[in-house]
Amino acid sequence: GESVGLHLPTLSVQEGDNSIINCAYSNSASDYFIWYKQESGKGPQFIIDIRSNMDKRQGQRVTVLLNKTVKHLSLQIAATQPGDSAVYFCAENGGFQKLVFGTGTRLLVSP
């Protein structure tokens, strides 16, 4: 079946460090993956996405890596800032953009 999970529920980093948030998925047929950031009391905010024909995609301070062999997805945030503190979700496309979300990882950035 389709499931998306995250390895760590909470990640604590110092300001300026690089953060890596990991995600495992189980549906090898998934062709699209996406990372969202969710702050308290707000809806998920798009960060970056990647299609299955790519291994890596870079945005502003963020990079997503996709390893289809082990069905693993990661989000790297460079020079983490206090404003990056939030819950991060990975999601996979369950068809017609019916996204299947994982539980989430809370990122805590201390000054």
Added chain:
Amino acid sequence: DTGVSQNPRHKITKRGQNVTFRCDPISEHNRLYWYRQTLGQGPEFLTYFQNEAQLEKSRLLSDRFSAERPKGSFSTLEIQRTEQGDSAMYLCASSLGTVGEKLFFGSGTQLSVL
């Protein structure tokens, strides 16, 4: 503000009452989605519309739930005879409908059933 708008932001109701939420998507987006999110969990898909047609419903959407998008613009989600287990954040999202196009989410309606 040209993002996805949801109203109300918060709703407190008593068990057994009916509630209705509204979602206004981004104007040019033809797909509209409803998700439900409980504390500490990721959003769960409920249903989606392509213009005014409701194309898929999750098994999470019991007979007490109904969603409409009458003119292909705004959408409403109604819950009849609310139960305490319905307490959650109800999120609306919209997209252009292009394959791989990202979903834009609203801030949600937080429902508390007492």
